Every structure is written in C-alpha cells, then in structure tokens.
Amino acid sequence: MTTSxxxxxxxxxxDAAFDEQLDFTAALIAIPSLRGEENDGQDFMxxxxxxxxxxxxxxxLDPAExxxxxxxxxxxxxxxxxxxVVGTLEPAAAVGAAVGRSLILNGHVDVVPLGSxxxxxxxxxxxxxxxxxxxxxxxxxMKAGLAANVFALRALQRxxxxxxxxxxxxxxxxxxxxxxxxxxxxxxxxxxDAVLITEPSSNAVVRAHTGxxxxxxxxxxxxxxxxxxxxxxxxxxGAYAVIAELRRMEADWNTRVPESAHFAEQPHPLNLNIGTxxxxxxxxxxPDACELGIRVALLPEMDVEECWEExxxxxxxxxxVDPALAGATALTEKLGFFSDGYVLEPGSDAEAVLAAAHEQxxxxxxxxxxxxxxxxxxxxxxxxxxPALVYGPLGERxxxxxxxxxxxxxxxxxxxxxxxxxxxxGVEAAPATGQSDNLD
Ligand SMILES: [Zn+2]
Numbered sequence: 001m002t003t004s005x006x007x008x009x010x011x012x013x014x015d016a017a018f019d020e021q022l023d024f025t026a027a028l029i030a031i032p033s034l035r036g037e038e039n040d041g042q043d044f045m046x047x048x049x050x051x052x053x054x055x056x057x058x059x060x061l062d063p064a065e066x067x068x069x070x071x072x073x074x075x076x077x078x079x080x081x082x083x084x085v086v087g088t089l090e091p092a093a094a095v096g097a098a099v100g101r102s103l104i105l106n107g108h109v110d111v112v113p114l115g116s117x118x119x120x121x122x123x124x125x126x127x128x129x130x131x132x133x134x135x136x137x138x139x140x141x142m143k144a145g146l147a148a149n150v151f152a153l154r155a156l157q158r159x160x161x162x163x164x165x166x167x168x169x170x171x172x173x174x175x176x177x178x179x180x181x182x183x184x185x186x187x188x189x190x191x192x193d194a195v196l197i198t199e200p201s202s203n204a205v206v207r208a209h210t211g212x213x214x215x216x217x218x219x220x221x222x223x224x225x226x227x228x229x230x231x232x233x234x235x236x237x238g239a240y241a242v243i244a245e246l247r248r249m250e251a252d253w254n255t256r257v258p259e260s261a262h263f264a265e266q267p268h269p270l271n272l273n274i275g276t277x278x279x280x281x282x283x284x285x286x287p288d289a290c291e292l293g294i295r296v297a298l299l300p301e302m303d304v305e306e307c308w309e310e311x312x313x314x315x316x317x318x319x320x321v322d323p324a325l326a327g328a329t330a331l332t333e334k335l336g337f338f339s340d341g342y343v344l345e346p347g348s349d350a351e352a353v354l355a356a357a358h359e360q361x362x363x364x365x366x367x368x369x370x371x372x373x374x375x376x377x378x379x380x381x382x383x384x385x386x387p388a389l390v391y392g393p394l395g396e397r398x399x400x401x402x403x404x405x406x407x408x409x410x411x412x413x414x415x416x417x418x419x420x421x422x423x424x425x426g427v428e429a430a431p432a433t434g435q436s437d438n439l440d
Contacts, residue, residue: 002423002427006159010418011415011418013154013155013156013159014414015411017151017154021148024147025134026134029136029138030125031044035082035113037081038109041110041171045085046085046087046171049087052087052089052150055088055089056087057087060080062079065184066183071179071383072179072183073179074333075335075336082174082181084170084171084188085171086169086185088168088169091162091166100424100426101193101424102167102425103166103168103192103195103196103421103424104386105149105168105170105197105417107142107146107149107170107171108146108175108176109146109173110174111137121135121402122402124136124403134410136403136404140403141395141399142198142200144395145198145392145393148393148414149198151414151418152414155415156421160429161428162428162430163426165425170182172185172376177214178336179337179374179378182379183379183383194348194389195387196388196390197376197390200392201391202394203393205344205367205369206344206389207346207370208262208341208343208371209341209342209370209372209377209390210263210298211297211299211300211304211339211341213295213296213307214293214295214335215333215334215336217239217242217332218292219289219319219329219330220288220289221233221328224285225285232286233328234286234287235279236279236290238318238319239277241318241322241325242319245317253270253296253302256301257269260299262300263370270297270298271296271372272296272297274292274293277293278291298340298341300340302341304339308334308338312332316332337374340378340382342388344381344387344388350387350389353424354389357419357423358391358416361412362415393405393406393412
C-alpha cells in the first residue's frame, strides 16, 4: 500500500510539472502523425521515453508477421514509416524484496485526417488553449493521454519513488485503422499483469467496446454513352443498391441492442458509416466502377466472422435484384479493422485499484461507459487474457473539426494514472543515483 505521504507527494508532483506537461502535449499535437507518417511522432515519444529512463525497443510494423495473427487488420498502405516504440523500466532490482505487479501503459500516436481544413477555426497543427480546453488534431484522441502516461511516471520519479514492478510504456501506430500497432507489441512478447490505455473516456472506465469491421466494396458495371444508358450498367447506381442493403443490415443489427449486456441503454450504438466513395470520370458516360470504403460496428455478443459472412452475402444480393444492374458485380474485401468487441469483466483487482486511484485524484467515484467504437484494449483483453483498462480525459469533436481536450480532466487522469502505477506496482524510494529529477 502506498502511504498517504507518498500519495500527497505524487499528486503534488503532477501539479508541479503540469505546465510542462501541457507544453509537451502541444508539441506532440504539432506533429502531424497521420497514417503512414507516424515516425516523426514516434521519434518524439522515443526521446521522451529515454528521458524518463526507459530502455527502448523500436521496430517497423511487418505486414507478413501481422498476417499470422487472427486479430490483425488487412492493409493496403506502406508500413515503411510506421514504427512501434516500447520503453521498459525494470524494477530497481529490489534486493530480496518481492517484485511488484507489472503494467503496460499504452497510447496511440496516429491521428485521423482533417476533413476540410477550412472548417477548423485555427490550424489543427498549432495547438492553442482557450477557456480550459486544448485544441488540435489528436488533442483528445489521444495525444493528451499518451503524454499523461509519461508524466504520470515522471511524477513518481519527481516524488523520489520508483515502481517495484516492471513497466512498459507503449506508443503505437495504426489504432485508428487496424489495431495492428498494439497487436504487434503483443506479438513481440510484451505483456503484463494489467494494461491501461488512456483513450478519451471522460474520466470513466470503459466497461465494453464494440467490434469494428472496415471493408471495401468495388461495384463493377459496364460503360456506355449516356444517350444509350440501358446498354450499360451504372456502377454508382449499383453502389446505391449496396448501401441500401447495408442500411437494412444495420437496422437489423441494432434490433439486437436491447438484449445486449452493456449497450442496451444506447439508442443506436451500431453505426454503419459510408466513409469514402470514388467513382466516375465523365457526366455523359455510364460509370463502370464505384468503390466504397465502409466501417460498421458490432456488439461484443456478435461474432466478427459471422458478421463478415453476412456482409459479403448481402452485398452480393444487392447487385443481383435490380434488372437495370444486370451484369454488374460487387467485390467485397476486408481492409482495416477486423475486430470483435471486448468487455472488461467487473471485479478485477486492476479495476479496483483504478477506482481507488480515481477517487483519490478527483474526490468522486469512478463511473463507467460503453464505447460504440474500436479500442486497442481488445488486443490484450481478447488475445492475452490481461485485464485491459481504458481510462482517459474528456475529449470532444473527436475525428471532427476543432477537436479538443479538457485541461482539468487531463490533470485528473495524470494524477489517477500516477496513483494507479504506485498502488498496482508498489513503490520504493528511488536510489540516490537513480532517475529522479527532483533538482529541476
Ligand atoms: Zn483513439
């Protein structure tokens, strides 16, 4: 058990370094770590991990290695500039004393594209603080959390303490598209007694998240002059038929929500999103190809393989029913997330320790939420049997214009994570020659 003096010292250390933490967070947001361009962000995180005394392991994602894992997402992008960075702090060789529980603190460095830059009130890469919020792409999702992981560990060090269990800090790519970054860390042998991911969760613990599938549909029709349209097959019309059928599937899936254990309160947690569409090259030509990029969510009670079979079958059917589409075909391909949902089973020690840490940091009880989207917690929860906690700050307009994160919620999360490390791993006084940076 951490003593109240230790806890007070840790909380004070978070406050003392908080301005520095905000500067660090802003500098991280200023790096546009979009998909396929994550490595400038990873250089920054590697340096930060080194500065807190972690041993660095860094590797480039390998599609062939990932393909051997059932939870991996198919990719059509280059991984040349997409590394995973893991920093490890071994316990201070506790002489004769039992070593504490181990922990992974995880966060993703990748951010989603901007949408229309003109719809932002300020540059998404020049973070600014206004009225208690920090703005910028990736501010909430999830660079504030990634920074909080580092500063939580630093707070222990500033308080003159060192964890008694092994800690891995993970900065991963590909969370927004496949989950392959965290899966790769698991494939590389990184595991622990608990995992904590500081995704934006409004300072609540995530009880469950949905599974997600990304896929591509390519409708192939037949080109013709618009004046003799009936001899062609319009691939855009075919795509409309596919979308209509998939909307029926979405409605069917959502009828199962009232029976679900963790999503019954939500009106429509299973969203099917038509995210991209590409087709046509001439207003007077019948288009012969249309490509759709689609994302759909599934309940934790549903099985990703069964859902996939249903998608493929419905897409096929959609282009076969309309005589105007005769001869058109549809190809359905996995491309990105292929993930079951995950439920954090209540009653774990890890959750109890988090609840106590949250209460000590904020003075209020820990709430819980169910997230109707993908989170990397499933990598450790489903494939390593490790309780995977998701607990992070309050973010708003995630994936939208003027994304932002609430500053005080970041402070609370940093304090709670620091107390969580101390209680979960145990702490002891840092050796005099250790990493403590009390002097600054
Ligand atoms: Zn995220």
